[in-house]
Each structure stands twice: as C-alpha cells, then as structure tokens.
Amino acid sequence: MASTENTELSEQEIAFQARIDRGEKIEPKDWMPDAYRRSLIRQIGQHAHSEIVGQLPEGNWITRAPTLERKANLLAKVQDEAGHGLYLYCAAETLGITRDEMFEMLHNGKMKYSSIFNYPTLTWADMGAVGWLVDGAAIMNQVPLQRTSYGPYARAMVRICKEESFHQRQGFHIMMTMSNGSGEQKRMAQDALNRFWYPALMMFGPSDKDSVHSAQSMAWKIKMNSNDELRQKFVDETVPQAEYLGLTIPDDQLSLDSDTGHYRFSEPDWEEFHQVINGNGPCNEERLNARIKAWDDGAWVREGMMAHANKRSAKKQVAVG
Amino acid sequence: MMTANEALFQFLLRQGDNALVLGHRTSQWCGVGPVLEEDIALANTALDLIGQTQLWLAYAAEVQGEGKSANDLAFLRDAYDFRNLLLLEVPNGNFGQAIMRQCLFDAFQVPWLTELQTSSNQQVADISAKSLKEALYHWERSSETVISLGDGTEESHAYMQAAVDFCWPYAGEMFCDDAVDEAINTAGIAPLPSSIRQTWIDQVESVLSEATLTKPNSDFAQRGGRDGIRHTEHLGHMLATMQVLQRSFPGATW
Amino acid sequence: MSASNEWPLWEIFIRGQHGMSHRHVGSLHAPDAERAIKNARDVYTRRNEGVSLWVVEAKHISASSPSDKGPLYDPAKDKIYRHPTFYDIPDEVGKM
C-alpha cells in the first residue's frame, strides 16, 4: 500500500518526509499524510491497549502476593501500566480519535493488543518472569521510540521509559529470590521461564522478511529498529541473566556465535503467534471479557460523575486562576 | 483483667487489620476500575493502606514480643484472630458500594487519627500523624465521589442509595466501645471510639445531604469484627487467597 | 455510553520543587476542573514529582491552591519501591 503511494509523492509529502529526515518532531496541528495519521493511531492505540490489558495477568496475583512488600511493589507496578495506557491514549487523541472510540475498537476486536497478555500467569514466579522478560522486551521496544517523529508519542515514551526500569528490576528480583529459594521455588522459576521465553521473543513481531508495515514505518520514524534486530539484542542481554539465575533457557539450539558475539537461537512458533493474535490464545476471551465487563460496569459511574459536573457548572462558574 | 500490653497489642491489631483488609479489597480494583483515572487513584489508596499496615503490624509484632514480623501477622493468622471492622471485609460489590464504604471509613479515620496524633504512646502518635495525611486525601476524594454520584444521574443515585443502605448496619461497629478501648483510653493512648461518633455523624450527614441521599434510620450495628468474635464468611475466603503462598510453602523466603 | 458523554480532556502542568515554571506533563480525562486536579495528583505525582498543579481545559484554567500542598504530595515520598535502585541487582547481571 505504502509503496504505491510512494511513487507519486506530492510536494507536501516530500516536505513532510524532509522534516522527519532532519529529525524534526511532527506536532498535532502540523500537516501530515493521512496514512501517517492512520498508522500512528493504529500503533499508539494498540500500544495503549497492551498496557491496560497487560494489567490483567499481573493483577491476577496482587491479591496473592506473598508479603506486604511484594504486594505493594506489584500493585505499584501494575498501576504504572494503567498510567502508561493513559499517557498513550492521550497521545493518540491528539490525532483526532477519542479514547472512548479506541476502547470501542478494542472491545469489538477492530484493534489488537500485544499477544503476550493472552498467556496465563500460573504461579508467583510468573510475576518474576513477566517483569524480567515481558517488561524487558517492552523496554527494548520502547527506548528507541523516545526518538520517534511524532511529538506527543515521543514525549509519552520518555515518561513511560522513566517508569519502566523499576518494573524489570522488581521482576528480576523476584526471579533471584525464587532461584535462590527452596527446590519448589526454583522449579517454579524454571517453569515460568519455560512458559514465557518464546512468547517474549514473539513480542518483537514477525521476522523482518514477513513484517507488513516495516519499511514505510521506518521511513516515518514511527518504528526505529527492525524486529529481528531488537529480538537479537534481547536474547543477547537476557541469556547471561538467565545464567546468573542458574536457570536454563528452553532452547537446545542456543549457542554463542564467537564470530559475531551474538547468540544463535530458535525462532518462536510463528503459527502459534498468528493463532494467538487471531483470538485463539489461552486467555484471549478472559482478557477481553474482563476489559469489556469493567467498562460496562463503569458506565454508570462515568455518566453519573459527568452529569454532576454539568449540574455544578450550571450552578456556579469555576474561578479562573 | 487484660494487661496493658495485651490491650495495646489488640489495639494495634485493630489499626493494622483495618488497613490491611481495606487495602486488600481496594487493590482488587487494579485493572478493572470504571475509568483509567479512577483505577490509578484507587491503587494509590490501596498502596497507602498497605504502607500503613506495615507500620501498625510491625509495631504490633514488637509489642507481642514473640519475635514475629508484620508479615507473620498478616499472612499466618486465621480469621478469628483478625480485628478489622466487618465493614471493610465484605466484598467490593460495585464501585458505588466500595466508594461509600471508603467514605464512611475515611469520615472515621480523619477525626480518629487526628486524636491519635496526641497519643501518650509516641509510636502510635507518629504512625497516626503519617497516616492522617493520607486519610485526609482519601476523605477528600471519597466524599467528593459519593457526592457526585449521589447527585449525578438517576441511575447513579440509585446505586449510591443502595450502597449506603448496605453499608450502614456495618458502620455502627466503629463506635462500639469495649474493654480494650477502655484500657487504651485509661492509658491515654486513644480516646474512646464512641467519643468521635458525633463528629462522624455530622460529616457523614453533610456528605449524604449534598449527595441527595437519605441517611438510613436504623441504629442497629452488625458487630463482631474488631473483637474477632464473629467475622463474616467473606474474611475466610479473602485470607485463603491472600495467605495462599505463605501457607503452602511454610518458611520460604519471597 | 455515547462518545459525546466522554469526560473532557485536560492538559496538566506541574511546577516542580525547584522553582522552575509550570511544565506540561501530559493529559487526562475528568468531568470537571476539581476532579482533573485530583486525578492529576494521582496520575502525575505518584513519585512526588510536583508541588503545584495547573489543569487547563479549552479556555478555562484552574490551579491547585498552595494550602493543598501537605496532604497531597507528602505520601509519595515513602514509596521508595517505585525507584529502580530500590531493587538490589548485582552489577554482573548487566544494565537493567
């Protein structure tokens, strides 16, 4: 699609691309191609949905956290994800879509969220694995996006990245404690790694050769690195961490290539990836239904508070300070 | 006759368990709040309460003198040893019920913690001073929410009237003095809960009236939580969830 | 709920502790200005980042009063677990 449009760039489009090439930020009121706007809404909206659906698998363990400290840490972490969703929805709203419209598209399946959140969290060690691997992978995706071409998106990412680093560390800290714990705890830790390793690798998206939107998105700087590049970086950083924990990455093919200094590793099962994206993951239905129920149950609250605000503003003018 | 130490221990459990149980219940909203902004605000309230729990229960464990920690008290006691108000252990129900409960409790916490700031016991005074700052904000937020939902749409009004009707019989327990309260009062550690009842009534009445809600007539109080004599069935289920890891893997480090 | 019933969007400005001017930090939804300020506290000062808030919707500007300062911003100070350095991770694990 993008390539056919590219053949006849208008003067405006050429100027727009030149701004991006110079490293200028595009701001909400600036002219932008429709396709740029649409791609951004899709990407930021999907990212926002991932943050709030992502609250659910970890929220699953807040009530079962084993100590008061862990309970507070996990709650603060999951609360941060709600904040990330909020920042990102606001960024998308500057492009001319409302948050309610985006929710509607999440609920009716027109917009997606990251497939990782369709996997279940089965033991406390999963809180470790999710923080370490899932937030770790997310950070790797997000850090470069702080330099993305769209101003509001870049600014949201700066704020998000600032908050993310505690997430990965609290997860790794749980993994450390479990790996150094009893035999049962160590077993839970290994089991969590086994279940989350490949889904975490999938978070970077399909292999570059199969990735649909990549070239145009890279030119627009709404995607900063290729999927495979980031995946490699993630593996290279994570394998030594697993070794430190005394855990085994569930991949027989894993080996350090001494020529390149990079690890060679097995690809995730892309058929599974597509199945999960298309609704057949282990928790797709629960996750989406939980969001829809929360939204529907909250309708009277949102309406009630709005109605009261309207009544009140009719009664008195808010002082302008 | 209970010893001064035993009375102080019971008093501290009441303080700590109220924070723990309401903190736990409030944390259940994380991810499923009615709107993102409320989701985040509720988590802040829960975090404050968990923080308060740590302070009260750590001091309780110290007074108990059996070498236990705040975590031991939170995760290794059974329902009959909990000393929280029944109001705080019943399930969240809907958002209206949860925020009404919060509001009724905050209306108690603010004058209560204000008094406790001048406790003869320095540790009680210090924990209370810290908790009061948080309680003041919770109160601002919960009372404002009750008002706007009570005086919102017809539907939200109905939810809130049902909420106050549901919570009311549980609220009276806050003011039922007993031997522990007497002993604590005599020691100058805290006033009798009944002594702040009028302040509470005034605050609550003014919120309910601004919210266009009708205050239930009955003075009947469901009790049995703060003395541990008869909790609801809900507390057992809550603890079964909350304590599962500590119970399943005794002695493990987390 | 129809889209027209959606809570309006507010822009949030925070003046930090070091006397710098109010700085735009982001946005959020709220039914009115008072609630927008409260929401801003919960959303944008979770790490005790600000001491004064402005919220702006369309042409209306509201500012939090300085007297609100105590109860609103102190609590975040002891939430040290929000800071990465709270989690002791050995250096040999690498940057995290």
Ligand SMILES: [Fe+2]
């Ligand atoms: Fe996030």
Ligand SMILES: [Fe+2]
């Ligand atoms: Fe995160």
